[in-house]
Amino acid sequence: MAETLTHIGQTEPRPAGWKGIAADWSSDQRAFKNVSWGKAMMWIFLLSDTFIFGCFLLSYMTARISTRVPWPNPSEVFALRIGGSDIPLILIAIMTFVLISSSGTMAMAVNFGYRRDRRKTAILMLLTAALGATFVGMQAFEWTKLITEGVRPWGNPWGAAQFGSCFFMITGFHGTHVTIGVIFLIIVARKVWRGDYDTGRRGFFTSRTGRYENVEIMGLYWHFVDLVWVFIFAFFYLW
Amino acid sequence: MVDITPADGIPPAEVAEVELYHPHSWWTKYVFSQDAKVIAIQYSATATGIGLVALVLSWLMRLQLGFPGTFDFITPEAYYQFITMHGMIMVIYLLTALFLGGFGNYLIPLMVGARDMVFPYVNMLSYWIYLLAVLVLVSSFFAPGGPTGAGWTLYPPQAIMSGTPGGQDWGIILMLSSLILFIIGFTMGGLNYVVTVLQGRTRGMTMMRLPLTVWGIFTATVMALLAFPALFVASVMMLLDRVLGTSFFMPAISEMGEQLQHNGGSPILFQHLFWFFGHPEVYIVALPAFGIVSDLISTHARKNIFGYRMMVWAIVGIGALSFVVWAHHMYVSGMHPYFGFFFATTTLIIAIPTAIKVYNWVLTLWRGDIHLTIPMLFALAFIVTFVNGGLTGLFLGNVVVDVPLSDTMFVVAHFHMVMGVAPILVVFGAIYHWYPKVTGRMLNEALGRFHFWVTFLGAYLIFFPMHYLGLMGVPRRYAELTDMTIMTESAHHLNSFISIMAFIVGFAQMVFLFNLIWSIRHGREAGGNPWRATTLEWQTPQTPPAHGNFGKDLPIVYRWAYDYSVPGAKEDFIPQNIPGSFGPSKEPA
Numbered sequence: 001m002a003e004t005l006t007h008i009g010q011t012e013p014r015p016a017g018w019k020g021i022a023a024d025w026s027s028d029q030r031a032f033k034n035v036s037w038g039k040a041m042m043w044i045f046l047l048s049d050t051f052i053f054g055c056f057l058l059s060y061m062t063a064r065i066s067t068r069v070p071w072p073n074p075s076e077v078f079a080l081r082i083g084g085s086d087i088p089l090i091l092i093a094i095m096t097f098v099l100i101s102s103s104g105t106m107a108m109a110v111n112f113g114y115r116r117d118r119r120k121t122a123i124l125m126l127l128t129a130a131l132g133a134t135f136v137g138m139q140a141f142e143w144t145k146l147i148t149e150g151v152r153p154w155g156n157p158w159g160a161a162q163f164g165s166c167f168f169m170i171t172g173f174h175g176t177h178v179t180i181g182v183i184f185l186i187i188v189a190r191k192v193w194r195g196d197y198d199t200g201r202r203g204f205f206t207s208r209t210g211r212y213e214n215v216e217i218m219g220l221y222w223h224f225v226d227l228v229w230v231f232i233f234a235f236f237y238l239w
Numbered sequence: 240m241v242d243i244t245p246a247d248g249i250p251p252a253e254v255a256e257v258e259l260y261h262p263h264s265w266w267t268k269y270v271f272s273q274d275a276k277v278i279a280i281q282y283s284a285t286a287t288g289i290g291l292v293a294l295v296l297s298w299l300m301r302l303q304l305g306f307p308g309t310f311d312f313i314t315p316e317a318y319y320q321f322i323t324m325h326g327m328i329m330v331i332y333l334l335t336a337l338f339l340g341g342f343g344n345y346l347i348p349l350m351v352g353a354r355d356m357v358f359p360y361v362n363m364l365s366y367w368i369y370l371l372a373v374l375v376l377v378s379s380f381f382a383p384g385g386p387t388g389a390g391w392t393l394y395p396p397q398a399i400m401s402g403t404p405g406g407q408d409w410g411i412i413l414m415l416s417s418l419i420l421f422i423i424g425f426t427m428g429g430l431n432y433v434v435t436v437l438q439g440r441t442r443g444m445t446m447m448r449l450p451l452t453v454w455g456i457f458t459a460t461v462m463a464l465l466a467f468p469a470l471f472v473a474s475v476m477m478l479l480d481r482v483l484g485t486s487f488f489m490p491a492i493s494e495m496g497e498q499l500q501h502n503g504g505s506p507i508l509f510q511h512l513f514w515f516f517g518h519p520e521v522y523i524v525a526l527p528a529f530g531i532v533s534d535l536i537s538t539h540a541r542k543n544i545f546g547y548r549m550m551v552w553a554i555v556g557i558g559a560l561s562f563v564v565w566a567h568h569m570y571v572s573g574m575h576p577y578f579g580f581f582f583a584t585t586t587l588i589i590a591i592p593t594a595i596k597v598y599n600w601v602l603t604l605w606r607g608d609i610h611l612t613i614p615m616l617f618a619l620a621f622i623v624t625f626v627n628g629g630l631t632g633l634f635l636g637n638v639v640v641d642v643p644l645s646d647t648m649f650v651v652a653h654f655h656m657v658m659g660v661a662p663i664l665v666v667f668g669a670i671y672h673w674y675p676k677v678t679g680r681m682l683n684e685a686l687g688r689f690h691f692w693v694t695f696l697g698a699y700l701i702f703f704p705m706h707y708l709g710l711m712g713v714p715r716r717y718a719e720l721t722d723m724t725i726m727t728e729s730a731h732h733l734n735s736f737i738s739i740m741a742f743i744v745g746f747a748q749m750v751f752l753f754n755l756i757w758s759i760r761h762g763r764e765a766g767g768n769p770w771r772a773t774t775l776e777w778q779t780p781q782t783p784p785a786h787g788n789f790g791k792d793l794p795i796v797y798r799w800a801y802d803y804s805v806p807g808a809k810e811d812f813i814p815q816n817i818p819g820s821f822g823p824s825k826e827p828a
Contacts, residue, residue, distance in 0.1 A: 028445045029253050031437040037357040039255075041434045044464065048426060051468035055512060059472060062508050063487065082432065154484040154500060161502055165485035169475070187296070206360040207260050 042217045046224045049177075053228050056170050057235055062160040063239075072158035074237050077146070092237050095138045096229065099178075102131035103226045106219045113215035118192055121215060125189035128222065132182040139175050143168070167236070174232055177225045181218075188218050248819065249443040249795050259354055259787055269699035271367075273359035275344045275785055278366045280338035280677070285366075286333050287752075289373050293328035294745055296321040305738025307719040316404040318718035319388030324380075325393025327414070331421060331579065332373055334662055338527040339425070339463065340369060342669060343456045345677070349776035350453050352441025352794050354787045357430040365431070368424030375417040390716060392513060395506050399481040402494070403534045411481055415474045416536045421475075422467045430462045441775075443796035447551070448815070448826075450774045450800040451544065454551050455530020458558045459523045465562070466519035473512035480504070508666025510572055514565035521658050522561040526554055528665035529596055530812035532618045534800070535668050536600055538772045539615035540607030541811050543801035543825050545599045553592035553599075560589050570638050579638040586636035590629070592663075597626055608804065612770075613687040615701030618827070620695045621661050628657025631706065646716070649709025652702045660698045665695070667751070675769045679782045680762030686754040690747050704733045773814045774800050799826040 014020050014033070025031050032040055064071055075088040082090065109124035146167070153168050155161045191197065192209060200209045262268040273276060300321045303313040311322075344362070348355050356362045379386040388404030389397060389411060397792040401407040405414070436449070436457045449457075476487040480501070488509040489501030537544040544550060566574060600622050609615065631653040635641045643651060667690070674682050709715075712725050723731055768777040781792040794816040802813040809820040 026445055026447065028250060028443050028448075029440050030439075031446065033253070035438065037434055037438050040438050041358065041430050044433055045426070045430055048430075048464040048468060051465050052471055055469050055472035055515075059487065059508060059512065062505060063503075066505055067503050105539060153479065154486070160487050162504070165479065165483075165487060167483075169479060173475075204356075208360075226489070 011168060025237065036213055037209075038213065038217050039220070042220050046220065049224070053173075053231070056173060057231060060162075060166040061235065063166060064160075067160040067162060070159040072156060072160070072163045072227075074239070077151075077158065077163075078142070078237060089237060090234065091138060091142055095135055095142075096233055098131050098138070099135045099226050099229050102128045102135070105131065106222045110216045110219045113192065113212040116198070118195060118198075121212075122189045122193040125185050125192065125215070127184045129185040129189065132185065132222075133179050136178050136182070138174055139171060143171075170236065171234060174225070174228060177228070180222050181222050181225055184218060186220070188214055249797065252442055256265045256354070256793070257357075260359055261786070271363060273355070273361065274361045275348050275356045275362060276677075276784065276788075278362055279341050279344035281366050282336055282369065283343060285370055285373055286337040286341060288329055289377070290333040290337075293325045293333060293375070294748060296325040296328075296448055298742060298745055300325065301738035301741040303718060305527035305735040313718075315718040317385075318386060319390070319716075320386050320404050320410070321415075322374075322716065323391055323393075324386050326430075328376070329393065329659065331418070333664075334524045334658075335425070335463070335520070336369060337666060338524060339432065339456060339460055340366065340428055342452075342527060342531065342673075343460065344428070345673070346452055346776060347435050347456060348439075349779070349784060349788055350450050350774055351436060352444050352775050352789070352796060353435055353439040354789065354793070357434045357439050358431055361427045362431045365424050365426075365428030368427065371559050372417045372420035372424060375413055375420060379405070379413035379417075382409035383415060384410055387411040387414045389414075392510075392517070392720065393477070393515075395477060395480065395509050395731070396490065396492055396501075399477065399489070400492075400494055404458050412478065415481075418474045419471060419478075422471045425463065425467060429460045429464050430455065433464065435778065441796060446547065446816075448799045451530040451547070451550055451554070452527070453530065453531035454554050454773075455527045455533075458554050459526040459611055460518045462526070462558050463523045466516045466523065468516075469512045470516035473509055473516070476512075477509065507572060510569050511565070512772060514568045515562075517568060518565040519558075519561045521654075522557055524658055524662050528560060528621065528662040529554060529557075531662070531669045532621050532665050533596075533600065533603075534774070535614045535618040535665075535672055536603050537801050537803060538672075538770050539612050540604050540609045541803045542603055543799075543803055545602035545605075545613050546595070547799065547801060549595055550599055553595045556592040557589060560585060561591070564589065566749065567636055567641075571639045578736075581637055582640050587633065587802065590633060593629060594748075597622065597629075608614050612671075613682070613684070613691055614668040614672035614770075616688075616691045616695075617664050619670065620691070621664045621668065624656055624664060624698070626689075627659040628653060628655075628661055632657060635743065644709060646714055647709035648705045648713045648715055651715045652705035653707055655702050655705075664695070664698075667691070672770065674758070674775075675765030675782075676776055676779075677783055678759050678762070679765055680758050680763045681752050681769060682758045682762060686750055690751045690754065694702075694744055694751075695745035696747055697747065699741040701737050701744065704730075704737055708733060732747045771810070771812050773802055775815055778814050778816055798824045801825070 015023050024033050027033075061090070076086075078092055079086040079088045079092045081087075105124050105128045109121050109128060111137040112124060146164075150157045151164045151167070153165045156164045191201075192212075192215065197210050197212050197214070202209055262272065262274075267273075267276060272281075299313060300318060302310050303318050327790055344356070347353075384405050384406070386405055387393070387398065387410035389406065393411070393414070397403050397406070397408050399411055403411075405411050434786075436453060440449075479485045480487055480489050486501040487505035488506050489499070489504040490506065491502045492499050533544050533550060537756045564582055564586045566578060567586045570579055592652075604619075631649070635644060635650065635653055671682055671687055672678075708726070708730065711727065711730065713720065765782065767779065767782045770777070775794055775796070776784070777790060778794060779785075796815045797818045798813065798815055800815055802808075802815075802822075802824050804811045805813055805823055805825055812826070813822050
């Protein structure tokens with residue numbers, strides 16, 4: 001499978017493991033063999049974005065462990081009253097389920113993209129976008145509920161003011177990521193549907209042709225946003 | 240050009256070339272251009288423009304410090320605003336933008352043998368968002384209350400309180416918004432620089448054949464992509480504190496006898512976030528300078544760089560270490576002493592890779608065929624200045640020595656020497672070196688030498704006395720010293736002396752700007768490779784390089800960037816795209 005071209009143009013098996021990495025990095029042209037520019041760029045962007053979310057979460061944790069007043073209990077704050085009983089974290093559980101499911105549909109879209117199945121790829125991407133939009137919608141519902149209960153960025157009825165600040169800031173920033181993802185999912189789905197990646201139609205802004213790999217790059221971003229949510233879920237809601 | 244045999248030890252191209260975007264109109268060619276070279280010039284011009292604002296601000300500060308009480312319009316509030324904007328502009332909007340957006344954009348594609356950055360459209364967006372960030376920054380000068388006067392570190396709580404200029408007006412809001420925009424724009428460019436170096440090199444160009452300029456800019460960009468997030472987060476949080484009344488950084492605090500709404504925030508958290516960005520930022524500015532100066536010294540001493548691999552690993556090592564030293568800016572903020580011990584240790588360890596670099600520069604010069612061209616003069620000036628600034632860094636890196644020196648002019652002198660004067664000397668050297676490639680003409684030699692000597696000697700006359708003032712305990716950030724008895728009598732006029740020197744050095748920069756403009760039309764014709772250099776940017780078929788950089792075929796790299804004075808070769812340099820069969824190489828095996 002993994003092959004590399006030697007200096008005399010023959011292919012020979014690439015060394016495995018660390019030796020392979022060393023061989024790739026000491027070769028010319030590309031440090032990551034068989035990785036396109038777009039994919040490499042997305043990975044590096046995600047690394048940078050990881051630092052942004054990392055800083056947000058670390059700041060939140062600092063605020064939470066250093067506060068001298070009680071931190072509101074997430075199980076109670078994020079409970080919904082359904083059928084006469086409070087069910088803790090039910091909305092968050094559904095939101096998490098929706099978002100994780102959208103990762104599944106995204107992965108299927110990537111698969112069908114590489115099979116050149118335009119219809120299924122586009123439908124699955126739109127389904128992913130719909131799940132993402134559902135997530136954002138539920139988040140809007142959650143925000144509305146908390147705001148009507150008196151939670152503000154500068155204070156809340158139950159304890160440390162930083163609860164509201166961190167909640168709105170972190171979920172807001174994550175929700176923005178999901179929203180941007182939904183927009184780009186729709187754009188890429190449209191390109192797939194129209195067959196841009198088969199006909200070599202050029203992008204409106206970049207005037208470059210795209211490839212089905214764009215579906216996968218879109219998927220990288222989407223899975224990243226899901227992964228970040230897992231951390232937010234763990235650190236904000238379950239702590 | 241020699242006829243190149245493709246089989247000469249070089250693997251074939253792994254991927255087909257990506258078609259370039261070809262501009263159709265004047266607008267897409269010169270204004271909304273996707274060509275990295277045009278974007279580089281746009282970045283450089285914008286950075287220089289905003290840098291001139293910072294220069295004028297430094298003059299205004301020196302007017303106040305040198306001749307206190309003489310100029311009525313420089314109130315203490317105005318002084319703080321000058322100091323804040325001067326620092327922020329110089330560090331971020333001038334040096335970062337110029338090294339990465341300017342030199343990075345121009346040199347990376349040319350030096351790695353690429354036609355352009357990998358995503359030219361995103362690269363173009365990067366510039367326009369940077370321009371927007373600069374405009375937002377400039378607009379704060381015209382906003383009610385003026386720009387923020389919080390000091391370039393923007394420490395809360397004072398940064399957003401009414402006692403600080405701009406704290407309860409527009410100043411701090413515009414400053415933070417501008418920083419957020421800058422980071423977004425920079426990320427777009429930075430991703431391009433990194434991916435171009437990793438994935439866009441030409442045939443034969445291995446990582447260990449990259450000129451050190453590219454290594455410096457590349458490492459600095461990677462660092463910036465990991466360090467700017469902390470500033471981004473800190474800016475967003477402070478903006479929320481200021482606009483929405485959250486308390487991320489604001490403790491319970493009273494102002495004018497009134498209790499504010501804030502409660503329970505941590506000002507120290509901001510300091511940690513800020514310096515997690517702020518310390519790598521020092522090296523984001525310094526590493527491109529290290530790289531460029533290595534190439535200047537090697538080229539103008541006609542000798543291969545000494546210890547190329549060591550130089551590369553030193554750059555990478557400094558980059559990595561700089562992420563674990565940030566709290567040495569916070570010795571007086573109140574830390575557990577063991578933290579101070581840890582951060583002092585990591586800080587002093589940085590002296591090892593930097594010393595390796597200095598030794599290697601000196602050893603490159605050792606018995607070299609040194610041409611005292613203007614770029615070489617600036618490179619030599621950089622080495623001594625960097626050593627000077629680095630040595631005072633050893634003082635300040637030690638907790639016990641830092642505590643009494645903290646917040647004195649000694650600190651001001653230290654960081655101006657090490658990350659102000661030293662990188663700017665490299666910027667000048669680099670401009671004299673690459674101007675012929677950008678314009679096709681040489682900069683005027685006489686004006687250049689005048690510029691060099693006034694700038695170099697002047698900078699020392701400005702900043703050396705500051706060390707002395709700092710040792711006597713003269714504090715920084717004070718608009719006026721009312722009690723002169725802390726100084727010995729002989730030092731009373733030192734501040735006026737420094738100020739006069741600052742005006743003279745500033746004037747020399749006007750001469751430089753005149754030279755830049757005058758030489759576009761009237762400079763001596765340079766030809767394609769006036770310095771007889773080996774790197775790929777000097778081997779382009781046209782000067783200035785045309786769209787696509789290299790004509791029909793991309794160059795193939797057969798050797799490292801430092802084949803100067805190779806024994807047995809006809810000339811004292813062998814460009815990187817000359818096959819091995821045309822002459823031996825000194826490249827380490």
